[in-house]
Amino acid sequence: MSAAERFEMIVIGSGPAGQKAAIQAVKAGRSVLLVERDRGVGGACVHRGTIPSKTLRETASFLGGMKERGEGVFEVHLPEQVKVASLTTRLRRVIDAHQGFISRQLDRNQIVTAHGRARFLGPKEIAVRTIQGEEKTYQADHIVVATGSTPRVPPNVPIDHEHILDSDSILSVNYLPQSLVVLGGGVIASEYASIFASLGVQVVMVDKAPRPLAFLDADLSERFVKHFEGLSGSSYLGSQEVKEVRWDGVSAVETELADGTTLRSDKLLCALGRIANVADLDVAAAGLEVTSRGLLEVDDFCRTAVQSIYAVGDVIGPPALASSSMEQGRRAARHALNLPLGKGSEVIPAGIYTIPEISTIGLTEDQVIEAQGSAICGESNFSELARAQIAFCTDGHLKLVADAQGRRLMGAQIFGDGATELIHIAQMALLTDSDIDLFIENIFNFPTLAEAYRVAALEIVRKRPAPVSNLNPNPMERVL
Amino acid sequence: MRKLREEEKLDALPDPVHAYLAERIASKQLELPLLPDTTLQIVTLCRSEDADAAQLTELLHRDQSLAGNVLRIANSPISGSHEAIVSLQQAVSRLGLTRVREISLAASVEGLIFDCGARKHLVHKLWSHCLTAALIAKEIARHRRENVEEAFLCGLLHDMGKPVLVQALFEYEKAEEQKLGDQCFSLAFEEFHAGVAGILIKEWGLPQQMSEAITCHHDWAKAEQARVQAAIMNLADYQAHKLQGTLKKLTGEFDAAVLEELNIYPEDLEALEAKGERILEYVEAMMR
Ligand SMILES: Cc1cc2nc3c(=O)[nH]c(=O)nc-3n(C[C@H](O)[C@H](O)[C@H](O)COP(=O)(O)OP(=O)(O)OC[C@H]3O[C@@H](n4cnc5c(N)ncnc54)[C@H](O)[C@@H]3O)c2cc1C
Numbered sequence: 152m153s154a155a156e157r158f159e160m161i162v163i164g165s166g167p168a169g170q171k172a173a174i175q176a177v178k179a180g181r182s183v184l185l186v187e188r189d190r191g192v193g194g195a196c197v198h199r200g201t202i203p204s205k206t207l208r209e210t211a212s213f214l215g216g217m218k219e220r221g222e223g224v225f226e227v228h229l230p231e232q233v234k235v236a237s238l239t240t241r242l243r244r245v246i247d248a249h250q251g252f253i254s255r256q257l258d259r260n261q262i263v264t265a266h267g268r269a270r271f272l273g274p275k276e277i278a279v280r281t282i283q284g285e286e287k288t289y290q291a292d293h294i295v296v297a298t299g300s301t302p303r304v305p306p307n308v309p310i311d312h313e314h315i316l317d318s319d320s321i322l323s324v325n326y327l328p329q330s331l332v333v334l335g336g337g338v339i340a341s342e343y344a345s346i347f348a349s350l351g352v353q354v355v356m357v358d359k360a361p362r363p364l365a366f367l368d369a370d371l372s373e374r375f376v377k378h379f380e381g382l383s384g385s386s387y388l389g390s391q392e393v394k395e396v397r398w399d400g401v402s403a404v405e406t407e408l409a410d411g412t413t414l415r416s417d418k419l420l421c422a423l424g425r426i427a428n429v430a431d432l433d434v435a436a437a438g439l440e441v442t443s444r445g446l447l448e449v450d451d452f453c454r455t456a457v458q459s460i461y462a463v464g465d466v467i468g469p470p471a472l473a474s475s476s477m478e479q480g481r482r483a484a485r486h487a488l489n490l491p492l493g494k495g496s497e498v499i500p501a502g503i504y505t506i507p508e509i510s511t512i513g514l515t516e517d518q519v520i521e522a523q524g525s526a527i528c529g530e531s532n533f534s535e536l537a538r539a540q541i542a543f544c545t546d547g548h549l550k551l552v553a554d555a556q557g558r559r560l561m562g563a564q565i566f567g568d569g570a571t572e573l574i575h576i577a578q579m580a581l582l583t584d585s586d587i588d589l590f591i592e593n594i595f596n597f598p599t600l601a602e603a604y605r606v607a608a609l610e611i612v613r614k615r616p617a618p619v620s621n622l623n624p625n626p627m628e629r630v631l
Numbered sequence: 632m633r634k635l636r637e638e639e640k641l642d643a644l645p646d647p648v649h650a651y652l653a654e655r656i657a658s659k660q661l662e663l664p665l666l667p668d669t670t671l672q673i674v675t676l677c678r679s680e681d682a683d684a685a686q687l688t689e690l691l692h693r694d695q696s697l698a699g700n701v702l703r704i705a706n707s708p709i710s711g712s713h714e715a716i717v718s719l720q721q722a723v724s725r726l727g728l729t730r731v732r733e734i735s736l737a738a739s740v741e742g743l744i745f746d747c748g749a750r751k752h753l754v755h756k757l758w759s760h761c762l763t764a765a766l767i768a769k770e771i772a773r774h775r776r777e778n779v780e781e782a783f784l785c786g787l788l789h790d791m792g793k794p795v796l797v798q799a800l801f802e803y804e805k806a807e808e809q810k811l812g813d814q815c816f817s818l819a820f821e822e823f824h825a826g827v828a829g830i831l832i833k834e835w836g837l838p839q840q841m842s843e844a845i846t847c848h849h850d851w852a853k854a855e856q857a858r859v860q861a862a863i864m865n866l867a868d869y870q871a872h873k874l875q876g877t878l879k880k881l882t883g884e885f886d887a888a889v890l891e892e893l894n895i896y897p898e899d900l901e902a903l904e905a906k907g908e909r910i911l912e913y914v915e916a917m918m919r
Binding site (some may be wrong): 189190199206239240245266268280283311312313316317319320321322323324326479599 | 772773777779892
């Protein structure tokens, strides 16, 4: 083996976490090697995760919306080929564009890339095996592991990528099945279930939890279920244990549940969690261990138990989002290079790209009650908004949670079109410790969905405990 | 009687034959086998939202040879069925629409290959190669964690240009009153079969991506929309020849860049090749 090539930092994995770590380090003038085992850069985020699923969602939502928008004035009947072709053609285009953008960014920053599978030889040394089967070694003072995750395959679900798919192979659909069973009740399961249901596929979601998206307010997940069950005869089967999944050898996937029910469907999508990509890495050679859940453990700065090694992104577990992975990559690189970290924010929005979208930030009503004894909430139904009527998106809802006095904003939850964008208004208000009155005293564009903030804020103001003096007049009187 | 002369060694397709084929292709005068009407209707029906099993069974009943082939393939290991399928109705209800679509296409393709009039052993070899390549393509797609159905169909159809060329060369022989040697056929295949198959696939109304993948299966880097599919076909084609011991017939070296395109590491290739034995068993069972 030839002598090891030296860099100041090695980053393994070119997903959002790895990219940000590498860019941060070159911007600080360090030499960086970025290793990626796939042909293109971008990681699961670009090729099999965030970007493709969001593109499919956008197309499904558009195609699904066309029917509604016909309003009986014109009939929209899309042949299946047209639907599938519009799904896949756009998908390719969006992925290519995004990957091109990332490659150019890496080139511009003069990041050296190596295509191959990396594994540790020691705390500061790795070997990279190329497609041609050659092996090269590299050394660096700091190594950042950003190897991401892959879909988990439970032992009772024999995934064959033909009838029984995972969240990777579902992306290459070449026709729409008539029926689909989705195992799981998390974000990925709910997103794909609603995408396919909107395209006219009969979807049955099956999960252990009594309701999907269990980490959300019950109110929000109920809204999701209600909308979902109104599509193409779809349904959510909660509190269920899957005993066995099998392809019957001829025409259907059979999902046998512990209660004796057997579901039959054209296809099945298994979305029961993801596992960290550590198998290839031989972390033991660097003196590292994985946790019982197969993750790499890190401290607040994303450093592992071995001084020279950091781990970021999906490989360290929740929240396992592209957005948080990028921030972890940036932080890890800055910490490794002794650069100031800047003020990290605890206020992170959650975006769930179901149809329609769901997004939340800050505390829920229950959490505020638990902390303060009570909370004041204001709500707005999209059906009351002119913009929602115009844009055919009246099935939506925004809820603001304020403190016990109805003054400070504590959190927001939105269900409906545009939720993942709308949430950032609440985020800015939270970051600036704003008063609820902010939403009332300022003028929003009309007609917009953002008006929902104003409607909800007005309700909170109405519910405020009566003022004890005139010093703090009710702003509603000025507005109305 | 004149003794059969040892066939001359040809370096390239003789000019007149080349010109004849090129002209036929350019002027769209190739006789393209029609996808049997029934198959076409089945393909269309299976894609429409309100396809129903009764209609499908009725369509199958109209074409006796297709019906027979569907039953035969439905009972072969390729369909994965564990119980004997004896009636069309049972085949349709048990196999499902997409499966029947796939099988009808396979059955039609098989029929077309066998009807092209080429010598029996050639026809036999071609069909078994197509099946092998189809099954390998499926495994490559599976390894890439992609849906495998399209890869299978591409594999099945990738050499459909050959029977078309056989027809065209027979016509040439008739017109010129001249017998062409086996080598002439091989050279014509080499140069024209992929493009002709692409034309045929388009003519049959199958997806554009599939037509591109097949047109470019020897020159995958030229594919724009279906680069990965074309690369999968290229590798599957090579591996099928390797598995069946027909590699020497291929000209040119194996293009290692295809492994890079598909991100297949040496250990992945080994795992793929380890499935060869089973694939051959399947093919064996499928052949008449
Ligand atoms: C269907 C789906 C939808 C999603 N939607 C969203 C969303 O809407 N919003 C959001 O914020 N997040 C979303 N996510 C999550 C998001 O995609 C991930 O959190 C993010 O990609 C994690 O980034 P990462 O850099 O840690 O890992 P990855 O993006 O997984 O990248 C890791 C890279 O490391 C490479 N690698 C692994 N092992 C090695 C090795 N030994 N040698 C060399 N290279 C190696 C891999 O090939 C891969 O390219 C979604 C995920 C999925 C699956």
